[in-house]
Amino acid sequence: MDDLRQKYLDAIAGAADENSLEDLRVQAVGKKGEVSLKMRELGKMTPEERQVAGPKLNALKDEISSALSAKKAALGDAALDARLATEWLDVTLPGRPRRTGTIHPVSQVTEEVTAIFADMGFAVAEGPQIESDWYNFDALNIPSHHPARAEMDTFYMHREDGDNRPPHVLRTHTSPVQIRHMQDNGAPCRIIAPGRVYRADYDQTHTPMFHQIEGLAIDKDISMANLKWVLEEFFAAFFEIDGIKTRFRASHFPFTEPSAEVDIQCSWVDGQLKIGEGDDWMEVLGSGMVHPKVLTAAGVDPEEWQGFAFGMGIDRIAMLKYGIPDLRAFFDSDLRWLRHYGFGALQQPNLHGGVSG
Template sequence: MDDLREKYVGLIAQASDESTLEDLRVQAVGKKGEISLQMRSLGKMSAEERQVAGPKLNALKDEINSALAAKKTALADAALDERLRGEWLDVTLPARGRPAGTIHPISQVTEEVIAILADLGFAVAEGPQIESDWYNFDALNIPGHHPARAEMDTFYTHRAEGDERPPHVLRTHTSPVQIRHMEAQGAPCRIICPGRVYRADYDQTHTPMFNQVEGLAIDKDISMANLKW
């Protein structure tokens, strides 16, 4: 048994790949392996001989299986290390530079206007971009025959067939925000209404969508002189 131990422990230690290791497992502890054959021969021994040889063979088999498992783990670790070395990347290398984005000029101007007027006590008020006909025109004293209400100037939404309610529009100014704010908050107030507005106008100097900032101040002793804020 000592010869078998030295033989297979040495061969297992020298194995360079899992295929060789599997061959050694079959030769040693496989169904027809040397140790397995010796364990089958226990039946031919006397009771006294089995009591001596049995534990030794079991211990040898366990030792060989442990050596096989340890070597298999070592080979797997070595293979992983080799693969990682081949895939290694130096993460400390500087990446390719990307140009940094900048704020859009319209957004920049809008933010500057808001900041200036905020210092003067104006709060920002916002409202829907799809408005009712009433908030966009009627509440602002824009009569039904006014040219601004024509479809050539304003984007209208279409109601379902049979729906007689007035159509909605894409707001043509941010003035409806002032109406909504006065309804909800009353006076006094000091607000600005920045936002996108829409008009059916498209040429070299106009686009169907543009940005607008309106201001509203309601209080006692307010006059045109306050425009010099």
């Protein structure tokens, strides 16, 4: 037993790393280790022999286990000292400056618009970006011969040969959210529906994917006067111009009747657009009273309920408010552009459409 004790104490003292130490532990006091095997032999001894050998074996096991623990702690301390010697850091050095990210104008303007309409009692509704032909066109009273349904304007999804169902589309507007919301919640309702939409177009003022916000208010006595007030209040808050003038022009949209395009007062001075002054007008959105066929498609009785709807491009009003000349730059991921037109994390929209911080 003395030889066994000296053998393992010397080996433990000379262990170079924790892996070697673990091997020694298994050889000595593991389930099949030498000390463990000797302890199993106690059962074959006489009571007198066990009284002598038992305490000695327990003492040997405890001494080896203690030596293993002490050596493991020493190896851990040595490893930590080595790391501290190579991985030190001077905490008195000044911090390294890092560029902070900015909030994209689309995200900022979406929050601004949401805050303004929330203050007027509008909730936010959302819907899928891949829509069925029925939700995107039929339920909105868009006839089969309408130009918007042509492949040159709309992205259609693929159908397998022999599948005669109308193909799904990448939604061309957020108007399908109106139908889905009324189907699920009925009337009355007052919602806005911001989100991505897709059309096959690309130039300075059009991109294949852009952002739109839809507004819908349904009740028993809503009129065009309510629509006019809501939009004038929105423009005054968003552009931060009291008394901004608007102009409603008769138009035609399949999903509203009567329909109107809305212009806001503006002027061009030395090539610069100024909103809220001058004698010129700029078209910013389409609107009107919800067509009875749209209400019927959504499961709302047009004999009992009526309301207005409007839709505008988030990217477009962002360009107007913040003087951004090219819509395509919104999606170029140019860090220089983002640093110039982006917003700081503390510049949060307030209820009046401006930014604070």
